[in-house]
Amino acid sequence: MRIVNAPVSLRNDGQLWVYFLGCGSAFSKRHHQTNVLIVKGDDHLLVDCGTTCSGSLSLGGLSILDIRNIMVTHSHADHVGGLEELILMNRYVTRSKPRIFITRTYQKILWNQSIRGGAEYNERHDGVGLRFEDYFEVVRPRRKPNAPREGSAFDVGGIHVRTFRTRHYPEQATTWQDAMYTIGFVIDERVVFSGDTQFDADMLPEIEPAGGAEAIFHDTQFFPGGIHASLDQISTLPESYRSRMHLVHYGDNFDDKRGQIADNGFAGLTEEQRIYEFPPE
Ligand SMILES: [Zn+2]
Ligand SMILES: [Zn+2]
Numbered sequence: 001m002r003i004v005n006a007p008v009s010l011r012n013d014g015q016l017w018v019y020f021l022g023c024g025s026a027f028s029k030r031h032h033q034t035n036v037l038i039v040k041g042d043d044h045l046l047v048d049c050g051t052t053c054s055g056s057l058s059l060g061g062l063s064i065l066d067i068r069n070i071m072v073t074h075s076h077a078d079h080v081g082g083l084e085e086l087i088l089m090n091r092y093v094t095r096s097k098p099r100i101f102i103t104r105t106y107q108k109i110l111w112n113q114s115i116r117g118g119a120e121y122n123e124r125h126d127g128v129g130l131r132f133e134d135y136f137e138v139v140r141p142r143r144k145p146n147a148p149r150e151g152s153a154f155d156v157g158g159i160h161v162r163t164f165r166t167r168h169y170p171e172q173a174t175t176w177q178d179a180m181y182t183i184g185f186v187i188d189e190r191v192v193f194s195g196d197t198q199f200d201a202d203m204l205p206e207i208e209p210a211g212g213a214e215a216i217f218h219d220t221q222f223f224p225g226g227i228h229a230s231l232d233q234i235s236t237l238p239e240s241y242r243s244r245m246h247l248v249h250y251g252d253n254f255d256d257k258r259g260q261i262a263d264n265g266f267a268g269l270t271e272e273q274r275i276y277e278f279p280p281e
Helices: 053-059 083-094 104-122 203-207 254-263
Strands: 002-004 016-020 036-040 043-047 069-071 099-101 137-139 152-156 159-165 183-187 191-193 215-219 245-248 275-278
Touching: 016 191, 016 215, 043 152, 043 159, 053 083, 083 104, 159 203, 183 203
Parallel strands: 043 069, 069 099, 099 137, 191 215, 215 245
Antiparallel strands: 002 275, 016 036, 016 275, 036 043, 152 159, 159 183, 183 191
16 A cells, blocks of 8 residues: 555546545544545545535545545534535536435435435425435445344445444444444455444454455544544554554544554554555455
8 A cells, every 4th residue: 555645536547546535523623524535447436425525525626526426424414514515516517416325224314314404395396305316326235144243235336345334423322233323344355444433342353354454544533432432442452453554533633642643553644635545456
């Protein structure tokens, strides 16, 4: 893996690119929110579309209308707050539908609890408003029935994605089953992204038992409690994980933590607007 400081695009020569539009926490003022663009060959996938998403895309020379494939990890606004712009721009500017990879369960949650208020009554036909499917081309991922924790899989052209549930919120949730729907994912069995999660010592051994991922992007926060894995907690993970872990979704006081991050053997802090490039296999 190498970090490339060059403009991103939605096509490349077959490398796997993981491009963080942002690396900040939900409320960061120094970074954009942690939304990710994955590119390989002619294929791309946007993971999450928070309130800062279209601005961070334009910094990278892209428009929200360029995005044709999307996945959403969970319903916090740093991950879904930009979806209304995405769907309204598509419906009323280009009259098109982006493709969304989403389970039936999460589609209901996302529509009824987040998108619907600004989307349903933009039109009325025979007394009926618009539906989720009027805005998106829906693709159902395949279930992974034998996985140690609930998840699914799908392919966007040559990009393979495998998802898994995480224990993110509420703070009181003691297991992923008990938590609100939130997912992390693995790309091409090479790159793990924790998504948003509290510290969960079982997660990495369950979803990556062979330990073969080349990089693990893991969310972190610099204080105890709350709904993300704290730096102190993930510092207790074995060195075999820490040495591959790039920390992401972090707060604005990261400069104070650089020493601790280096001393504890992490791969480092993820930087936004950089291409993490994995060579073709
Ligand atoms: Zn978040
Ligand atoms: Zn969250």
